[in-house]
Amino acid sequence: MSALLDQLNQYADIRRSLGFKYATQLRILKSFVSFADSCRAEYVTADLFLQWRESFGHANPQTWYRRLGPVRMFAGWLASMDRRHEVPPINLIPAKHRRSRPYIYSDEQIRNIVRAAADLPSVLGLRGLTYSTLFGLIAVTGLRISEAIALDDSDIDSARNLVRVRCGKFGKERLLPVCESTSAAVMAYIKERNRLLGRTPISLFVSEQANRVTDCSTRYAFAAVSQNLGLRPACRFQKHGRGPRVHDLRHTFAARTMINWYRLGLDAEKEMIKLTNYLGHVDSKHTYWYIEAVPELIQLASERQRNL
Numbered sequence: 001m002s003a004l005l006d007q008l009n010q011y012a013d014i015r016r017s018l019g020f021k022y023a024t025q026l027r028i029l030k031s032f033v034s035f036a037d038s039c040r041a042e043y044v045t046a047d048l049f050l051q052w053r054e055s056f057g058h059a060n061p062q063t064w065y066r067r068l069g070p071v072r073m074f075a076g077w078l079a080s081m082d083r084r085h086e087v088p089p090i091n092l093i094p095a096k097h098r099r100s101r102p103y104i105y106s107d108e109q110i111r112n113i114v115r116a117a118a119d120l121p122s123v124l125g126l127r128g129l130t131y132s133t134l135f136g137l138i139a140v141t142g143l144r145i146s147e148a149i150a151l152d153d154s155d156i157d158s159a160r161n162l163v164r165v166r167c168g169k170f171g172k173e174r175l176l177p178v179c180e181s182t183s184a185a186v187m188a189y190i191k192e193r194n195r196l197l198g199r200t201p202i203s204l205f206v207s208e209q210a211n212r213v214t215d216c217s218t219r220y221a222f223a224a225v226s227q228n229l230g231l232r233p234a235c236r237f238q239k240h241g242r243g244p245r246v247h248d249l250r251h252t253f254a255a256r257t258m259i260n261w262y263r264l265g266l267d268a269e270k271e272m273i274k275l276t277n278y279l280g281h282v283d284s285k286h287t288y289w290y291i292e293a294v295p296e297l298i299q300l301a302s303e304r305q306r307n308l
Contacts, residue, residue, distance in 0.1 A: 002037045004044075005030075011077055023146075023215055025070040032071055044075040046088040053093075065093045102251030103244040104294060109231070110139050110249070116225045124196045126208045131221045133189040134205050134213070135249065137163075140182050142253035142279050144169065145246055149213050151204040153190060158183040168280040176278060222246040254279060254287065255294045 012026050035052045036044070049071055053064055068088060078085040105113070118132035138148050141163065150167035157164065161183045163176040186204075194200050196208075203212035223240035226232040232243035254275065261271045276287045 002033070003042065004033045004036055007078060008033050008074065011074055014077075027216060028067050028070045029074055032067075043082075043084045043086070044071070044078055044088075045086040046092055049088050049092065061093055068093050102255065102290070102294065103248040104255050105139075105244065105248065105252045109229075110252070112229055113222075113225055113231075113249075114139070116228050117221065120221060120224065122208055124208050126193060126196050126206075127221070129189060129192060129196070130205050130207070130213060131218070131225075133185065134218065135222065135225075135246070137182070137186065138246065139249045139253060141176055141178060142250045142257075143176075144250060144280070145215055145218055147280070149205055149215065149218060152202050153200070153204055154202075156183070156186050156190070156204065158187050165280065169282070172280055172282070174277065174280055219246060250279075251290070255290050255296075258290055259294075259296060 008026075008029055012029075015025075032049070032052055035055065036048060039048070039051065041048050049068065068090075072088055072090065075085055075087045079087055114132050114136045117135050118128045120128040120131055122128065134148055137143065138145070141148075143163075143165070147165050147168055151163070151165075155164040155166065161178050161180055163178055165174050165176060168174060190204070193206065197206075197210055199210065201210045203210075205213045207213055207217070220240065222245070223232060226243055227234050227241060232241040235241040257275055258268070258271075260266075261268050272284055272287055276284045279287060281287050
């Protein structure tokens with residue numbers, strides 16, 4: 001094990017002990033440290049980060065700006081112990097914070113995604129079962145990926161048709177009412193999952209090794225399904241490609257919920273409070289963002305305003 005990798009493991013343990021969920025940042029840092037090791041670099045520098053960027057392949061400046069953050073924090077921790085480490089400047093990758101425009105799926109596209117996910121190959125057939133159920137649950141609840149994959153069997157209350165989200169953003173916990181058909185689909189998944197595995201795991205969504213599925217494996221499975229359906233261009237070497245994302249299922253849920261308000265003549269301001277809580281947003285401004293991001297919502301909101 002290299003010195004940098006050993007230091008990264010220590011750093012990750014410290015971050016987790018402070019209550020941080022460190023999966024995505026750790027994945028970025030492991031890639032960076034692996035590159036540093038391949039270059040036989042002993043110290044983090046701004047030039048090393050730029051070399052990593054050059055070797056990595058195509059990605060937009062916003063993506064590299066997000067990757068710079070974890071590297072800067074790690075470098076700062078290293079520099080506090082050894083000044084030979086350099087903290088890359090924050091403006092090393094110029095980029096403005098902007099939210100990606102959501103892709104709103106049609107009902108047919110969502111059905112196709114769930115069906116195609118069911119055909120994902122695996123030895124026991126559990127992979128397809130897991131991801132078709134996972135993608136379907138995200139589509140009908142608007143769960144974040146991190147929230148969905150963190151669910152345990154005990155979080156599903158089929159008697160009351162509730163899903164308990166324990167691992168929400170910023171540590172928020174909430175209960176989500178779901179329709180009876182959603183509860184039935186999840187319970188059918190649990191029954192078949194247990195039959196295929198021959199045992200009952202704690203985690204709800206698992207691999208064929210009975211381990212909780214990861215953020216990375218979920219995104220990869222979704223990329224494979226999207227490429228099969230033509231939602232993303234086909235890529236060589238198992239690359240994800242670019243196009244609609246898993247997270248856009250959450251965007252679609254939010255946008256379609258709001259569109260239904262306007263079409264049914266409901267009071268959007270009152271309904272917005274409910275949706276903000278359901279989605280686990282800390283501020284309603286994050287929910288109102290959909291009105292600006294989705295053209296159909298802008299039009300419906302404008303028509304409502306003119307008719308007042």
